[in-house]
Amino acid sequence: MTQGFFISFEGGEGAGKSTQIRRLAERLQAAGHDVVVTREPGGSPGAEAIRELLVNGAADRWSPVTETLLMYAARRDHVERVIRPALARGAVVLCDRFADSTRAYQGAGGDAPASLIASLEDHVLSGTVPDLTLILDLPAEIGLERAEARGGAARFESKGLAFHERLRAGYLEIARREPERCVVIEANADIDAVTAAISRTVDQRLER
Ligand SMILES: Nc1ncnc2c1ncn2[C@@H]1O[C@H](COP(=O)(O)OP(=O)(O)OP(=O)(O)O)[C@@H](O)[C@H]1O
Ligand SMILES: [Mg+2]
Numbered sequence: 001m002t003q004g005f006f007i008s009f010e011g012g013e014g015a016g017k018s019t020q021i022r023r024l025a026e027r028l029q030a031a032g033h034d035v036v037v038t039r040e041p042g043g044s045p046g047a048e049a050i051r052e053l054l055v056n057g058a059a060d061r062w063s064p065v066t067e068t069l070l071m072y073a074a075r076r077d078h079v080e081r082v083i084r085p086a087l088a089r090g091a092v093v094l095c096d097r098f099a100d101s102t103r104a105y106q107g108a109g110g111d112a113p114a115s116l117i118a119s120l121e122d123h124v125l126s127g128t129v130p131d132l133t134l135i136l137d138l139p140a141e142i143g144l145e146r147a148e149a150r151g152g153a154a155r156f157e158s159k160g161l162a163f164h165e166r167l168r169a170g171y172l173e174i175a176r177r178e179p180e181r182c183v184v185i186e187a188n189a190d191i192d193a194v195t196a197a198i199s200r201t202v203d204q205r206l207e208r
Contacts, residue, residue: 004034004087005206006128008098010174011136012167013157014146015187016194020136021094023195024202028092036086039096040074044081047074059158064110071102072120079128087128092206098130100174100182105156108170109163129181132205134198135171136187140164143187 007024009017021037028035042051050070054062062070075098086093099121106112121129140161147157175182183201187194 004089004091004093005132006083006087006093006095006130007202008095008100008130008133009136010097010100010104010133010171011138011187012140012143012164012171013154014143014148014150015136015138016146016191017096017136019191020134020194020198021096024198025094027199028094028202034086034089034091036082036091036093037096038078038082038093040078040098040101041071042074043078043083043095046077046081050074050077055155057155059155061155064106064112065116067110068102068106068112068117068120071106072124075099075102076124079125084128095130098133099125100133100135100171103174104167104170108173109159109167131181132202133174133178133182134201135175135182135184136194137168137171137184138186138188140168 009021011017018039025035025037040047041054042048050073054067054070054074083093083095102112102120103114103117107114107117141164144157144161144164147154172184175184185194185197185201189197
């Protein structure tokens, strides 16, 4: 069976994940790859229904542990129905947020225990983890300004600057612990410079 390549994009609000995924998808498609673009929370019909519960409403609508469980219910459906089938047929999967978002938002940003999150990763993902994770890093206030300018104050954007600073530190800690999988991309740069850095990294990894 062929095996595809799984890339996740991570980082705080307004870091440029969606912008950069669109650009990378076009470039890889032009090079002849079968590319699947997807996102979390969501990415399958069931997970998109759960997404509505997660991204709307008051900031304190869910506790971090409840949020973690909803995220993992959505993630399991997405992995089973979209990501695994795509990888099995040899596609390059570009996922806008994945498991590291739970570690960062509910773990570092909230107070969901790292042991709970690690156990869910182990039992729920059962080996479906990214081959490469691009962490788009920029100061929290700049990301929030970008997201605000784009419009639509979503639930996580309303959690305040201190939350988003813990989030950023959480992502950098993930990259420090898993340097093989994770590459930190300087996202406080112009859009083309970020695209160029991502292209270099992805081409290197796809050639391996
Ligand atoms: N390098 C950049 N410099 C300046 N503006 C940027 C840059 N990258 C993206 N933007 C703009 O910032 C806004 C947020 O970008 P984008 O939606 O790609 O971020 P995101 O990481 O997907 O955010 P979210 O987590 O909220 O979905 C958009 O209006 C986009 O055009
Ligand atoms: Mg986005």
